[in-house]
Amino acid sequence: MKLTSNNFEDNGRIPGENAFCIPAVTGHVCLGANRNPHLAWSGLPTGTRSLVLICNDPDVPTRPDDVNQEGRTVPASLPRTDFSHWVLVDLAPSGEIAEGEFSSDVTPCGKPGPTGPRGTRQGINDYTAWFAGDEQMKGDYYGYDGPCPPWNDEILHHYVFTLYALDVERLPVDGRFTAADALKAMSGHVLGEAKLTGVYALNPAVAG
Numbered sequence: 001m002k003l004t005s006n007n008f009e010d011n012g013r014i015p016g017e018n019a020f021c022i023p024a025v026t027g028h029v030c031l032g033a034n035r036n037p038h039l040a041w042s043g044l045p046t047g048t049r050s051l052v053l054i055c056n057d058p059d060v061p062t063r064p065d066d067v068n069q070e071g072r073t074v075p076a077s078l079p080r081t082d083f084s085h086w087v088l089v090d091l092a093p094s095g096e097i098a099e100g101e102f103s104s105d106v107t108p109c110g111k112p113g114p115t116g117p118r119g120t121r122q123g124i125n126d127y128t129a130w131f132a133g134d135e136q137m138k139g140d141y142y143g144y145d146g147p148c149p150p151w152n153d154e155i156l157h158h159y160v161f162t163l164y165a166l167d168v169e170r171l172p173v174d175g176r177f178t179a180a181d182a183l184k185a186m187s188g189h190v191l192g193e194a195k196l197t198g199v200y201a202l203n204p205a206v207a208g
Contacts, residue, residue, distance in 0.1 A: 074150050114177070
């Protein structure tokens with residue numbers, strides 16, 4: 001299996017158009033176009049009946065103390081954890097994903113779901129928990145929401161898009177679900193997988 005994109009190469013930089021936040025002259029950052037990237041696949045295993053796509057950032061700080069704080073940085077030595085950016089299930093094996101097909105612009109309080117385009121379903125991403133305490137932004141964030149790493153982080157963030165080929169047409173999850181729920185439901189049904197990694201940073205010292 002192989003997963004590719006017209007927007008960035010493997011381990012290449014994700015364009016600002018595919019990001020939740022982009023650098024700004026004042027205030028460090030502003031909202032980006034938040035368009036999901038184009039994705040295409042090939043070499044699916046025989047017997048593939050549906051696809052699952054999960055995008056995950058494994059470089060998120062485990063402590064928020066220094067995040068986006070003036071005069072401070074998020075140290076590279078800080079332990080990191082996962083942050084889910086997209087959970088898409090019941091995707092047909094044929095075709096590809098067009099840029100902006102599943103997300104275009106930031107939607108305060110989150111995009112609706114779980115029903116998605118072309119008979120797909122989308123889980124909630126981790127912006128749901130991130131904005132839980134923000135009265136203007138809190139809600140269930142379904143589908144794709146792109147990169148927005150801390151603007152003072154000392155490291156480059158990696159966004160891993162993983163495509164799973166399944167032997168079932170419909171993933172056995174219902175209602176509101178997360179990436180962890182999807183991974184659990186896939187157990188015993190995965191025929192193969194492919195990964196594509198993009199990198200992104202809002203810290204000028206890291207972004208280059």
